[in-house]
Amino acid sequence: MQAQLNGMKVAILVANGFEQVELTEPREALQGAGAQADIVSPEKRTVKGWKSTDWGDSFEVDVPLAKARPEDYQALLLPGGVLNPDTLRIDEHAIAFIRHFVGEGKPIAAICHGPWTLIEVGAVSGRMMTSYPSIRSDLRNAGANWVDEPVVVDRGLVTSRNPGDIKAFNKTMIEEFAAGARRSA
Numbered sequence: 001m002q003a004q005l006n007g008m009k010v011a012i013l014v015a016n017g018f019e020q021v022e023l024t025e026p027r028e029a030l031q032g033a034g035a036q037a038d039i040v041s042p043e044k045r046t047v048k049g050w051k052s053t054d055w056g057d058s059f060e061v062d063v064p065l066a067k068a069r070p071e072d073y074q075a076l077l078l079p080g081g082v083l084n085p086d087t088l089r090i091d092e093h094a095i096a097f098i099r100h101f102v103g104e105g106k107p108i109a110a111i112c113h114g115p116w117t118l119i120e121v122g123a124v125s126g127r128m129m130t131s132y133p134s135i136r137s138d139l140r141n142a143g144a145n146w147v148d149e150p151v152v153v154d155r156g157l158v159t160s161r162n163p164g165d166i167k168a169f170n171k172t173m174i175e176e177f178a179a180g181a182r183r184s185a
Helices: 021-032 083-088 092-104 115-120 133-141 163-184
Strands: 009-013 036-041 046-051 054-060 075-078 108-111 151-154 157-160
Touching: 009 021, 009 092, 021 036, 021 046, 021 075, 021 108, 021 163, 075 092, 075 115, 075 163, 083 092, 083 115, 092 108, 092 115, 108 115, 108 163, 115 133, 151 163, 157 163
Parallel strands: 009 036, 009 075, 075 108, 108 157
Antiparallel strands: 046 054, 151 157
């Protein structure tokens, strides 16, 4: 993959219980495109993934959420899993962090259950989105136009349904993050 994101800093916001492949594969794609992709978490040292039906691996936290400055990042990745976004959406620091990206119009990519956090910051009304089917009603009730497609882009927001969509998600995320960088330059 071309180094379309050279010099871009991307925050990957996760709590324990993120769907592991939804962090590892997008992070690898971002790094392959030249971005610095930092794991930001309410956890101070390590954060634990979820692999399909059981706990997965632990990952080093690059920047604890308490010390993270959203203005240092040009884009945000929100992996899914059920536990991860459910924890983040009730964490006031996580919500403030996400709200910065929404308020500044910075590109955001969310997969699976990741859009739950976007509902909490009031960022889905009037947007076309997709997600894991079980949160379809949550998104619709918050004013989103939910569609069942592998990847959807609406005004800098990239969403996908599940790990099966990661290839399309990664390609579109990188394109949208690069376009967002050009818009803000």
